[in-house]
Amino acid sequence: MDNSRVLVVGSVAVALVVLFLAGTLFPDSTAGALVDILLLPSTWSSTLTLAVPIALAAVGGIFAEKSGVINIGLEGLLIISAFAAIFAADTTGSLWLGFGAGILASVLLAAVFAVVCIEFRANQIIAGLAIWLIALGFAPFAARIVYGGPNTASLSNSVPTVRNAGIPVVSPVFDSLAETSILGPFQALFRASPTVYLMFAVAILGWYVLNRTKFGMWVRASGENPKALDTSGVNVHRVRYAAVLLSGVFAGMGGAALSYNVGQFTGSGQTMVNGKGFIAIVAYLFGNYNPIGALLSTFLFTMLEAIQTPLQYAGIGVPRTLVQTLPYVGVIVVLALVGRTRIPAAAGDHYETGEDR
Numbered sequence: 001m002d003n004s005r006v007l008v009v010g011s012v013a014v015a016l017v018v019l020f021l022a023g024t025l026f027p028d029s030t031a032g033a034l035v036d037i038l039l040l041p042s043t044w045s046s047t048l049t050l051a052v053p054i055a056l057a058a059v060g061g062i063f064a065e066k067s068g069v070i071n072i073g074l075e076g077l078l079i080i081s082a083f084a085a086i087f088a089a090d091t092t093g094s095l096w097l098g099f100g101a102g103i104l105a106s107v108l109l110a111a112v113f114a115v116v117c118i119e120f121r122a123n124q125i126i127a128g129l130a131i132w133l134i135a136l137g138f139a140p141f142a143a144r145i146v147y148g149g150p151n152t153a154s155l156s157n158s159v160p161t162v163r164n165a166g167i168p169v170v171s172p173v174f175d176s177l178a179e180t181s182i183l184g185p186f187q188a189l190f191r192a193s194p195t196v197y198l199m200f201a202v203a204i205l206g207w208y209v210l211n212r213t214k215f216g217m218w219v220r221a222s223g224e225n226p227k228a229l230d231t232s233g234v235n236v237h238r239v240r241y242a243a244v245l246l247s248g249v250f251a252g253m254g255g256a257a258l259s260y261n262v263g264q265f266t267g268s269g270q271t272m273v274n275g276k277g278f279i280a281i282v283a284y285l286f287g288n289y290n291p292i293g294a295l296l297s298t299f300l301f302t303m304l305e306a307i308q309t310p311l312q313y314a315g316i317g318v319p320r321t322l323v324q325t326l327p328y329v330g331v332i333v334v335l336a337l338v339g340r341t342r343i344p345a346a347a348g349d350h351y352e353t354g355e356d357r
Helices: 003-025 030-039 041-066 074-092 095-119 124-147 170-177 186-190 194-212 214-224 226-231 236-262 276-286 291-306 308-313 320-324 326-337
Strands: none
Touching (some): 003 030, 041 074, 041 236, 041 291, 074 095, 095 236, 214 226, 276 291, 276 326, 291 326
């Protein structure tokens, strides 16, 4: 971990220690109110739920960029999969089929991006922006055609949300402690949505695949030294296609999970995704292209977002507009401090692979 990351992590840790000490010694102070908010199970539940689409998209972005393809179209993949999941679930009555449809829609759009960038050697940044804009225009348009408006809140049979799935035996124990113990926040983890457990599983699996498998070695080599990989007999184009399609799979999971958490698709404005794909890019940059690091970085942003509403009702006196800027201030601070992140040497570069193997 470089100095900038150590500085951020250390500063956050010190700030939390000081805050908890002040809150414990002076429970009626502003610090005490902040500590109460941070210990609320609802705060942690929101943090975990909000993290799901960002963390899943971040893992997908890592695979693409590690292979040498910068996929800034993650925002678009989240949008298209969020709509496809709701539409398919509403049409078929099956959340599982809807989830699969969301992934399929994201993979198809990622495949278009891959062909344009790898086969036709388009500028990856421009192509990624195009993918975002296509999804930003198409998903609300499709919602208007099918549901008469950009939002699907008017569904006659509303798509059910993904319910929390408590862990037997463990969950009741934390339920009983939630109101009286500092262990209360763990209630959020042990009674989380299935998509939260999926997020943790994908982060761990992503780390394992990248660092402990032959495919992961190929992905890393494709982004660092594609010529050497090609010389060894592995087709660089195929590896990059696979990595970009994987980014579509993971982003598709994130978009479907996002829409399932509320049971609808919102296409107004920047849509319900609202910049989460771009925050995912910041998260994996700060996490130094490590899926576990990206997951932890995501929590930094979603915690700031999760405390917005409690802060507004806690009577702390912070203007609402200022509170709402907290997640974006966090993004700017992190962007300023990750300038030394070393991107893969061949990221963004096109490669003319040898004959197909």
